[in-house]
Every structure is written in structure tokens, then in C-alpha cells.
Amino acid sequence: MRISKSTIISLLALTLILVGIPLAIFSYEAHRSGQTLAEYLAKTLKKIGAQDTSHLTIKSVQGETIDFLKKVTIGDPVGEAKPWITHVAIVDLDKDGLKDVILCDAKLNEVRWIRQSPAGTYTESKVGDTVRGPAHVTPSDIDKDGDIDLLVAQMSIIVPENDKIGAVVIMENIGNEKFVNHVIVDNVARVCDVEPGDFDNDGDIDLVVAQFGYDDGEIRWMENKGNWQFESHILQNLSGPIHALVEDIDKDGDLDIIALVAQEWEEIYIFENDGHANFKTNLVYGSTNEDFGSSGISLVDLDKDGDKDILFTNGDAFDYLPPGPRPWHGVQWLENKGNLKFEYHRIGNFAGAYFANGVDIDRDGDIDIAVVSAFNKWDDPKSQSMIWFENDGQMNFIRRNITSSPTHLLVLASDDMDGDGWVDFVTAGMHVYPPYDRLSRITLWKNIWPKRKTVEE
Amino acid sequence: MIRRVFIAILVISVCVGIPILIEWSTTGNPETKNIHMELFRYGTTPSIIRANRGDELIFTFSASNTGHSFLLQDYRIEVKVSPASEKVEVRDPLQSSYENIIDTDKVHLTAGLEGWWGKLVSLSRFRCHIYCGPMHGFEQGDLIVRPNWLFSGSLGLLVAIIIIAFLRVRWSSENEPKLIPPPIDLNKKLPILDKILKWRPLQFVVTLPVLAGFVLVIIAGFFGTKVGGRNFGVMLTWSVWMALLTMILVPLGGRIWCLVCPLPALGEYLQRGATVQVRKAKKEGKYGNRFFGFGFRWPRKLSGTWLRLLFFLGMGTLSASMAGQPKWTATALFSLFIIAIIMSLIWNLRSFCMYICPVAAFISLYSPFGRIVVRSRDTEICGNCRERACLRGNEKGWACPYELCVPNIKRNFDCGVCTECFKSCPYDNVTLGLRRGRWTERFASYGQAWQAIVLLVLGMVYPLTILSPWTVMRDMVNVIDKATWLEFGKYAAVLWTIALGVVPLLFWLATRFGMLLSANKEKKQNIRTSGIFSAVTGDVFKKTMPALLPLGLSFWATFFIATVMINLTFIIFSISDPFGHGWDLLGTAGMPWVQVWPSGIPWIQATLVLTGLTFSLKKGYQVWFNETGRKNDALKGFAPTATILILLAAGMLIYFTNF
Secondary structure: OOOOHHHHHHHHHHHHHHHHHHHHHHHHHHHHOOOOHHHHHHHHHHHHOOOOOHHHOOOOEEOOOOOOEEEEEEOOOOOOOOOEEEEEEEEOOOOOOOOEEEEEEOOOOEEEEEEEOOOOOEEEEEEOOOOOOEEEEEEEOOOOOOOOEEEEEEOOOOOOOOOOOEEEEEEEEEEOOEEEEEEEEEEEOOEEEEEEEOOOOOOOOEEEEEEOOOOOOEEEEEEEEEOOEEEEEEEEOOOOEEEEEEEOOOOOOOOEEEEEEOOOOOEEEEEEEOOOOOEEEEEEEEOOOOOOOEEEEEEEOOOOOOOOEEEEEEOOOOOOOOOOOOOOOEEEEEEEOOOOOEEEEEEEEOOOEEEEEEEOOOOOOOOEEEEEEOOOOOOOOOOOOEEEEEEOOOOOEEEEEEEOOOOOEEEEEEEOOOOOOOOEEEEEEEOOOOOOOOOOOEEEEEEOOOOHHHHHO | OHHHHHHHHHHHHHHHHHHHHHHHHHOOOOOEEEEEEEEEOOEEEOOEEEEEOOOEEEEEEEEOOOOEEEEEHHHOEEEEEOOOOOOEEEEOOOOOOOOOOEEEOOEEEEOOOOHHHHHHOOEEEEEOOOOOOOOHHHOOEEEEEEOOHHHHHHHHHHHHHHHHHHHHHHHOOOOOOOOOOOOEEHHHHOHHHHHHHHOOOHHHHHHHHHHHHHHHHHHHHHHOOOOHHHOHHHHHHHHHHHHHHHHHHHHHHOOOHHHHOOOOHHHHHHHHOOOOOOOEOOOOOOOOEOOOOOOEOOOHHHOOOHHHHHHHHHHHHOHHHHHHOHHHHHHHHHHHHHHHHHHHHHEOOOHHHHHHOHHHHHHHHHHHHOOEEEEEOOHHHHHHOOOOHHHHOOOOOOOOOOOOOHHHOOOOOOOOOOOHHHHHOOOOOEEEEEOOOOOOOOOOOHHHHHHHHHHHHHHHHHHHHOOOOOHHHHHHHOOOOOOOHHHHHHHHHHHHHHHHHHHHHHHHHHHHHHHHHHOOHHHHHHHHHHOOOOHHHHHHHHHHHHHHHHHHHHHHHHHHHHHHHHHHHHHHHHHHOOOOOOOOOOOOOOOOOOOOOHHHHHHHHHHHHHHHHHHHHHHHHHHHHHHHOOHHHHHHHHHHHHHHHHHHHHHHHHHHHHO
């Protein structure tokens, strides 16, 4: 059978369109996300299919409640408003030897400082100028002048909004408890997180910025050019980055970036640094459930094998009508196996889980996990807003309740606030939807572990 | 002539003037109104705000679930509303700067816009500018300011059109209607076009880029962002392609889309075993070409337009969900693509297009408007032709995929303009014509008559549900995230009953009533004795139903013109970033959403409805004049059907201008 030239050309053209276009797009997307084509296809095809329920594998068992935390309200009272505290950080801001709390108040549009002075006495005041819709604050001596400055992520509007209204603000500590705002970049997709790190190894501190946006988000790193000037380098354009953490996760001597991208992607990326701030994108986790609800990420050597693992929660439920928990909400970790390979482990379910901290709560030598919930069934008074998973040392976890009041706990920070050697917690309320019967602003949870004396002995 | 023009102007002036005068005189004095807006997924309470020009409107806001916005572009105001916050943020949506955001608890607005155009604007639609779920794109409500010139004026114009139509009939002669000139033979006028039409690879070449677009649509639908307004698949399918079909391709080109349609393309290549070449049959048979596959004839019982009509109705019922969810759009299109391939290997020719394709249901029905026609140049040559190469195919061209013999093509409904007959005709007797004068197509079957009714109904249902100010309507069609299957089931049942039963029955009864009105005593008796559902009535019913086409198409155009004008920036956006993965191919991915002339949309919609009604009345009268041969009888005969059409048009006019 003779095949004409026109037939060959047309078949080539058809192949190009039916196979070439998809292949080109998939290859490009795979390359962008640091996957092989096969990995990319397997993952995206899974996403099209039925909802993945593998995350529902519960590893923890429910244990008895241990009463070891004493609740203390610190800072300004709740007052008439329903508080919207978007972030808290624990730091000795005035370097007086006592831990303070820095917080973002999205109702007041202020970054605020709850100063501990003298020990056990907390006084709240405003820091710097107004920041519209502050979402995250990170203490860092960015100008290397010996005091602690504050890196502030400005969303401008906290609730869903796609306009380019985000900004990065640095509050420069000029001494005498005074701060001056420097807007490093503005009119960008809403910013959720700013973290410091010297990515290009030039001795100054650069920034990585997670811009949630809404439909249009970004992750960028900002090269410090000195004199409060920064040059932006876009790493990714996906919507929904919540957190971008800095760590030498591959232990090659430079700082990498670990980012959680929520919205419809539900993925964790590592931007691998080659030491000169050239980043290679690696997708290390992606849920096949597009309603997974990724909510928070932190780094901790959970298995104590010498490298940092990734601890993360999924419990965001603002997408639902009404907002509320979903059965797949919970806590999990990615075990660092080296060479940027990670293994997924589910720790346990927790409705509305929003942020988890890996710390040795009971001082038994292993890392336990404290978790807060912002989207539990608040109409049920038994619904927990804070729990912890006790590690038995073999990476098996017992889930223990902590409290059901206050509700709507979006953020959690942990540190030894009173210097007694036991980790304490600070939580904050983000009361964006009813019920409003168990409100809180900032709560300090002092660790009064019943066995502590025994352990100390 | 001048007298008639003068009378027409006078009629219009009086008909439009009186309601405008009434509207003006009954509008109250400005006052202050406090309005609390509750914003939620997917709508607002109240959804329609009525005010008098000059009213001081004091708005307060609350949002019950997630953040929403109240975007009233005509008034250059966007209010960002957060749950659990009494304060709102106000900005000008036409300014890119965010420095002038105002924090406030109340928003003051004076009803009515400034300037000469502003004084004409009575209906301003507010929308939400914060994606809050799959149905977000359809959220809307109205601020209606009296005096509402458009509402009163367009209703007055409707009356004027009826009177002028009546007067034109009175003024016209009883003579036979003018002969329609034959179409302009474009092949003769434009030799280059003749060459192109006979160029073998033509269809393949023009289909190829559309196929590429189709592949992108499928990929975007399945793998792209779930935000419909940012997804190339959704935007291209529902805002570009359907709008192009409705407003340009079908009204001008008839079924010209079928020439480039990617849905049956791959199946056809497989069936033919060729892309551009022709394969001649080895031995004499039914066809002059060789085909792959079983080549069964499509079952006679399933032939006709019913199946594809039901497919269209099914897709139409689910359209809001498909437009709101990219995966649904991709699934629907990909399924059609696969069905077309499978069918081409089992049944002969383009059975998919003829009997199943829901798109063809739409295109085919409204194709008579198309100026582009395929006809035989000289009927005598065709009369002497024995080969029938156009139907059977030969070594130069494939057998007609639609089983048509060119001399029998008297209407646009069936021919998909594939251009094979231009190539296969050994006598160079096929022309691409440019139609002159009115269209004369008739319905050959009840299926087509039902098709006209169903599409007329859907043309009304789309704006009433998808672009509705009433949340309850939107919720009814929303099965994506509210999963109200019971409500949706009720909606579907009511829609199907109305579209397939109630409205056809109304038109049937109107036809029969018209027959009785227009007939003499003897005929009346015959009609009465023949029974309500007699074939005699059915025959006139089929002849009358083409009158529904102009109004039906105008209803569709009202929906898609609004869709395009609202979403144009999203269309440009999604071309630049087709999958919502952060691409920016054209540098337009970050552009802000601005609606194109939103205050003009109701005016355009009203104009379209009135134009559609005018042509429908004209067509209906022509049909009845051809049937009865007398002006008075034609008027009487068409009057009941015309009344239904006028009522439907009036209803939609009221909806577009006052809701």
C-alpha cells in the first residue's frame, strides 16, 4: 500500500496535536514541579479520579486526658470584638531574658507585643505603624545590628480576596522599644509568610515570601541589596502558598525553602538551593484530595535521626458551606529519608487541625505533637480545640485531649515561657464564624506536668 | 411611502412616549433608605434593590459564611465584606491602586448615575468579586432606579412593533410574495474560493487548529484550576465558543462550524482510513469509497432529531454545573469525542453528527439564518446525473457524511458544509452560495418543531436561572457543591415537562385555534371533526414553528452577550494562563477583572429580544400567508401563536429591564 506524502504530513500533524501538545504541557509541568513525567501523570490522574482516602489511616489511639496545662489569659482582654489573631511568635524581643509574645491582630490591623516584665506579668502594646491585615510575624535581626526586627506578612484582607494588595513589611527595631516600618514590596498577591535566610551566601539576610493570593499566588525570594532594598526572584506562581520555611533540609550546607501550597493544589515543595540561590523545584508531597485543606507546616526532627522532618496539618475548612470539619482532617509527617526523598506517615485525625508543633511535652526524650483546631464542630461543647499526640518513643502516637475552650484556635507557638525547663504553649483565637460563646484572644498554657517533680528528681 | 414612515414614527412616539410619561409621573421624590445587605454563597439578601433617582442609599453589610464583595461597577464601588466584622472596606474597582481603601461601617450611595448616559441607566447589576465556590461566577443582584426608561420604553416599543407589523400587513398587497433571488454563486465570483473548496486537505487543515484548541480545553478542564473563570477550558467553551456560535457563526455561516468541528474528526479519519486522501471502493457498491468499521446503517427507529434533542436538553439542564466546574465541562466534551469515535466505527458516515450530537441540535436548528449555503448550480445537470458522486463519493471526494444528494439540498438544516461534494462532483455543479432575501426553510418533522420549542424554552431558562438575581433559582441548578439533588431533580422534571410537554401543547393549541380562526365555515367543520391532534393540525404546526427561531436565537444571544461582556477580561486572562498554573503567555494573566460596559447589557438584551420578536412575527405571518393566501386569514391564523410569542418576549423584556 502506497502512503502519500500528504498522508504522512497530516498524520504527523495529528500526532503532534493529539500526543505532542499534551506531552509538551505535561513535561513542562512535571519539570516545573520537579517531578518525572511518570510521577506527574500518576499524580494528576489520581487527582481526576475518586477522592483519595488513604489519609484516613489512623495511627494514633485515643488515650486518657492528662491535666497538665494551666490556662492563663495574657495581653488585652477579648472585649466587644470577636478576635482575629492570625499569628503568634515567642521571642525575647527586648532581650531582657524573659520570653515575650508577638502577635498579628487582623481586627486592629496591628502587630502587637505582649511583653513579659517582670516575670509572669504580661503587658500588651502596639509595635510600629499599622499593618493592614497582618498574617504572620517572624522575629529576625535582618539588619544585623544586634536587635530583633520583625518581618511581617501583610495580607491586607484576611478573608478570601484575589486583588494584589499584599505587602512585605519589615519593622526595624531602632531601640527604646521603638520600631519603624519599611515596606519592602507591596501591591502583590496577599502575603502569608515571610522568613529570613541567607540564600546566596553573601553574608546578608534575604527573605522568602509565601503569597497566598487567592486565584493568583506566588513564592518569591527577595535578595537583600542593602539599605532596605530587595530584588524579587519568583520561584513559583501557584495560588495558595501558606508557609515557606527555611532550612538546610538536604544538609548540603546551604539554605533550602520548604513551602506548603494549599488552595486547590495541596502540595509541599522543596526549593533546593545550589548554594548560589539557584533553586530547583521538588514536589515532595501532594494530596490527591483537592479538598485536603492544608493548613500548617513546621520542621522538626520528629524521629530524632539527625535530619529535619516535615510536620503538617490539614484542617482548613473555609471552603465549605457552612465552614466545618471534614473526616480527612488531621496531622501527618514526612519522614526525611535523605536525598530529598520523604515518606508519608499519618499521625492521627483531628477535625479542623490548623497547626502542629513538635516538642517534647512530657520530657520523656521523644517528640510529641501539640495541635490546635480552627474548624471543629463548635456547636458540640465536647469538640476539642487543642489536643496532643503523645509519642511512645517508637513513633506510635496516643491522642490526648487538652481543651474544648476556647474555640477557633488558628495558631500555636511553643517555648519555655517561664524558664522552668518545661515547654509551654501560646494559642490565639480567630473567630471568623459562629458560635461566639468561647472566645479568646491570646492564651498562655503553662505546663504543670504532674510528673515533673518526679522527672526533675 | 413618506406617509407610512410618518405614521410608523408617530406610532413609535406614542407607544414609547406614553409609558415613559407614566413612569416619569409615578416616580416618587428622592428619600433616604437604609439597606442592609447580607452576602452569602451564592447571592445576597435583598437581591433586588429598588430606588428612585436621587435616593440616598445607606448600606450596611454582613457576610454569613466566607468573605464576599459587593461590586457595583456602574457606581465604581466595591465593598469587601468579611464575616464577623461590622466594618467593610470600600474601593473603586476601576482603579488599580489600593491606597484609597476606606474602612467604614456604612456605605452611602446616591441612586442614579451622572451624565446623559447615566440618566438613561436604570438597571445596574452588582456581583461578587471574591471567588467563593463553583457558582460564584453567576452571583448577581440588581439596583433598579426609577424612572426606569428602558423598562417602560422597551415595553412601549414592543406594542409599537405589534401595531406597525399589523399596519404593514394592511398596507401590503394580496399578491404572492416576491420571488426570492437565487444565492450569489461565490465559486464563480471568487475563483480562489473555488480552488480552496476543491483543495483536498481543506477540511483537515482548518480542523487541525480547532482540534489543537479542543485538546487544550480538555487538558485545562481535567488538569487546570478548578476556578471556572480562570480555566481556559471553561472560558473557551462557554464564553467564547458558545457565544461565537450564537452571535456570529450560526447567524452568518449556518452550519459552517461543522466544517471545523473537532468532535467527529478523529472518528472520521479512522472510519475513512485517511486524513486528506480519498480511498476509492474496489468494487461497485453503495458507496464509491472504501471505509473501515462495520458501517451499519443507523437504526431507523432512532433516526431523526429526537435523540440529539434529548442530549441537548440533558446538557442544557446540567449546563450551570458544567460551566461552574471545569472537570464537568471536560468530561462532557471528552465523552462526546469518544462517543463520536466509537460510533464512526460501528455506524456509517457521520451518524454521530446526524443523530446524537447536541451541538448539532443547536447549530442545525438555527442554521437557516446562515447566509452561507451549499446548493447545486444547475438543477438540470443534477437531473441528468447518474453517478450521484456527491452522495456516493468517488475517487475525488468522499461520500456525503450527512447522506445528502446536493440537488436535494433545499435547506441548511442537514448539510455540514464539509466541502466533499465540491470535490466529488464531476460536473463542477456544486456552489457555495451567499443567500439573498429571506430564509424559507421548513421543518420536515415533528422532531424539528419540538427542537425549536425546546431551544426557545432553554433560551429563556438560561438567563432566568444562571444569570438570575434570585438566589433560589441559582441554588436550584447548583448540584456542584450544595448537592441538592432532590431540588435539582424537581427542577429538571419541571424543565423537561415544560419544554417537551406544556409549551409544545400551547403552540399546538394556538396553531389549531389559528386554523379555526382563519378557515371558512366548511373548513372549520373539517378541522373540528379531524380532532385536536390530527395530522392536519400537525402539518400546520410544523409549518408554523420556524417562526420561533428568530426569537429563540435572540434569547440565546441575550444570555451569551451578557456572559461575554461580563467575562471578557477573564477570557483574555485564561488565554494567558490556560490552566491557572501561573503561566503568563500574553502578559495579561494578572489583569484585573473589569466588565465591559455593564450598564449597556440590559439595553443590548432588550434590543435583541425586540429584534427577535420582529423577525419571528414576520416569519410567522409569511408562513401563514403561504398557507392561506390571504392577508386577513394569515393574520387570524397566526394571531394565537403570535400572542404566545409576544407574551414570552414581553416577559423576557420585563425580566431583562426590571429584574
